[in-house]
Amino acid sequence: MTTTLAGGRAARRQTMRRIRPRRSPATVLLLVVWAGAAAVLGLWWNNTPSIADDTSRILNAGRITGLLAGYLMALVVLQMARVPALERRVGSDRVARWHAMSGRYTVSLVVAHVFLTMWGYALQGGRTVSDVVRQTVDSVNQLPDMGKAAIGTGLLFLIALISVGGIRRRLPYDAWYHVHLLTYAAVFLTFWHQISTGNDFAVEPVAKTFWYGLYGVVTALVLWYRILTPIRLNLRHRMRVEAVIEETPGIVSVLIGGRKLHRMGAQAGQFFRWRFLAPGMRFSSHPYSLSAAPRPGMLRITVKAIGDHSARLRELTPGTRVWAEGPYGALTAQRRSRGKVLLVAGGVGITPMRALFETLPGAAGDITLLYRANTTQDLALWDELAAIAEDRGARLMYAVNSPDGERPDISADRLRQKLPDIEQHDVFMCGPAGFAQSVYEALRGAGVPARRIHHESFEM
Amino acid sequence: MRKSHPVRRVVLATAATVSAVVLLLSLKPSSDPGGAEAAGAVPQQTSAAQESPQGGAAAAGQTTVTGDAAQTQYGAVQVRLTVSGGKITKAEAVQAPSGGTSTQKTELAVPRLNQAAVARSSADIDSVSGATYTSTGYKQSLQSALDKVKAAQAAGASQEAGAGTSPGAGTSPGAGASPGAGAAQVRTLTGAAAQTQYGPVQVRITVSGGKITKAEAVQAPSGGTSTQKTELAVPKLNQAAVARSSADIDSVSGATYTSTGYKQSLQSALDQAGG
Numbered sequence: 001m002t003t004t005l006a007g008g009r010a011a012r013r014q015t016m017r018r019i020r021p022r023r024s025p026a027t028v029l030l031l032v033v034w035a036g037a038a039a040v041l042g043l044w045w046n047n048t049p050s051i052a053d054d055t056s057r058i059l060n061a062g063r064i065t066g067l068l069a070g071y072l073m074a075l076v077v078l079q080m081a082r083v084p085a086l087e088r089r090v091g092s093d094r095v096a097r098w099h100a101m102s103g104r105y106t107v108s109l110v111v112a113h114v115f116l117t118m119w120g121y122a123l124q125g126g127r128t129v130s131d132v133v134r135q136t137v138d139s140v141n142q143l144p145d146m147g148k149a150a151i152g153t154g155l156l157f158l159i160a161l162i163s164v165g166g167i168r169r170r171l172p173y174d175a176w177y178h179v180h181l182l183t184y185a186a187v188f189l190t191f192w193h194q195i196s197t198g199n200d201f202a203v204e205p206v207a208k209t210f211w212y213g214l215y216g217v218v219t220a221l222v223l224w225y226r227i228l229t230p231i232r233l234n235l236r237h238r239m240r241v242e243a244v245i246e247e248t249p250g251i252v253s254v255l256i257g258g259r260k261l262h263r264m265g266a267q268a269g270q271f272f273r274w275r276f277l278a279p280g281m282r283f284s285s286h287p288y289s290l291s292a293a294p295r296p297g298m299l300r301i302t303v304k305a306i307g308d309h310s311a312r313l314r315e316l317t318p319g320t321r322v323w324a325e326g327p328y329g330a331l332t333a334q335r336r337s338r339g340k341v342l343l344v345a346g347g348v349g350i351t352p353m354r355a356l357f358e359t360l361p362g363a364a365g366d367i368t369l370l371y372r373a374n375t376t377q378d379l380a381l382w383d384e385l386a387a388i389a390e391d392r393g394a395r396l397m398y399a400v401n402s403p404d405g406e407r408p409d410i411s412a413d414r415l416r417q418k419l420p421d422i423e424q425h426d427v428f429m430c431g432p433a434g435f436a437q438s439v440y441e442a443l444r445g446a447g448v449p450a451r452r453i454h455h456e457s458f459e460m
Numbered sequence: 461m462r463k464s465h466p467v468r469r470v471v472l473a474t475a476a477t478v479s480a481v482v483l484l485l486s487l488k489p490s491s492d493p494g495g496a497e498a499a500g501a502v503p504q505q506t507s508a509a510q511e512s513p514q515g516g517a518a519a520a521g522q523t524t525v526t527g528d529a530a531q532t533q534y535g536a537v538q539v540r541l542t543v544s545g546g547k548i549t550k551a552e553a554v555q556a557p558s559g560g561t562s563t564q565k566t567e568l569a570v571p572r573l574n575q576a577a578v579a580r581s582s583a584d585i586d587s588v589s590g591a592t593y594t595s596t597g598y599k600q601s602l603q604s605a606l607d608k609v610k611a612a613q614a615a616g617a618s619q620e621a622g623a624g625t626s627p628g629a630g631t632s633p634g635a636g637a638s639p640g641a642g643a644a645q646v647r648t649l650t651g652a653a654a655q656t657q658y659g660p661v662q663v664r665i666t667v668s669g670g671k672i673t674k675a676e677a678v679q680a681p682s683g684g685t686s687t688q689k690t691e692l693a694v695p696k697l698n699q700a701a702v703a704r705s706s707a708d709i710d711s712v713s714g715a716t717y718t719s720t721g722y723k724q725s726l727q728s729a730l731d732q733a734g735g
Contacts, residue, residue: 144590
């Protein structure tokens, strides 16, 4: 815990170091991604001396969309490889949104690629656009690796279908997740036809090497960070449930013991993906934030019962083995750029805020926590928060509905009235999307620059 | 957390992608700018031949050899090699199966086989999966071309002393100055590229003893139906050029532009032979 650094020069230095914000590498990464896309288009450009007629226009449009889809496919998988730079610096929530966005775009490119290429081949063979289906059957039968590619493409379309908003909401999360894992099979199956039928890889050995390199690196990262790293983590720390505590009606804390847990490098504000090896819970893993800074022998998560999984947590018995992956998340002290910090929590969004409230370095009066809940009974962990506030001279405020159910006023004016120097604060925020959106607008209205509002949201 | 506008994003992404693809396609010329490049390659060969020390024989000059056509289930495959210093510097298929999926397979396999032939400088190359017949035919024709190179080298070596002054040996006009180059008395001449509506046509002929022993199109219109027309017309025109040994050959019906261009380029090659 950081309290060991209390007082003295070391603590001040630590504080100053913490306050220098680490920039998110998002901009650099996006530039690299765009440069890669430009290189892929350049490859096509180089290998295409001329385009004589409409048939070759169509075929070349098919090639361009195919090349881009092949390139993006690798990146879509990479985004879910749990690479620490993405998970902890860019932020898991943002990367997940990128993944969803680029996934949809890639599937659209695949649709365009298949249609355009088959249309072009049909025209080349003296057929018309109405023979696209027949041409597709012929090509799948006769060209190398096209059978695999057809199966892979079918899988991709299935995965895209179940990820459509309305369908996904109707499916249980675990079913959706496990079908979604078939993406790996789809990518593997569609990879080979790119190499064996792709014009550009036939004539450019450099391009072929680059393509193998791209997919090879992504495969290695997936194996390393999604499989080997968690295995090592769990063998080393051997976590088990120590106790389950009901905080308020519907909110439970799970205490998790293990070996050398402070060595996992978890910071306040981060989360793990938890899998409890109890009957009925073995096959699903869920992200829950740490609700206290990690201690050498103990981690704590606090969870609101909203779904199947979270409701079952209260039935966990001490001694249950726990499989965790992480730590992930970028909502940590490293995002801070100012001495003063306002933490805003909505409901069970208190969990990461509670951990930050305790550990963010700061003098008395620097740290403020605003806690929004429906009623005072719903203010989970309140006693702890009050004790921390007392201990370090931080401010603690809550906003609950009035007895007649009216929502509290969280407006720009009201925020400025409570915190006159609010524009001098960094704001960390965690809560449901609607709440976060309205607070964000209030904060902006009160003069807090957007770059100092740090927020994590797992809604797509 | 700015407000997200999913519909706007979809519209923007679609519009951006479509316009980028259309822009890229429209920036490409409709005929092959490689014509100038191919023409430029000829003087290069010439200078290489001139720079080579006297008596460099077969090794110094570039030799172009065409293998025997190998018959496959889907049509003939015939390979032409450019050999320099005992190595294959260029390989290409003069004939390959075409029509329907055969065209696709040829487009798929031939560039790869060409590459492999250059990389290995031997006929011991891997087949392209999915195009086994074409690959096998290709390797046969490649082997026959390599055999011819060997025979020519042996002949060249034995003739070297005597044939040292044999004029006109070489791969291109101007190379005649390099004495003792490989295949004596056989000259390969490339005509000027003739522009047609569908792209340039350029003819290369091999002349031996005042006769055209071989004619081939180095460039011809390609892409879509042009590919098919080229595949249809060029072998016939090649044949006619060899049979007549002149540029006075019949046009192939249905491929008039290509035929006209072919005849122009052929005439220009013959002019070089005469001059």
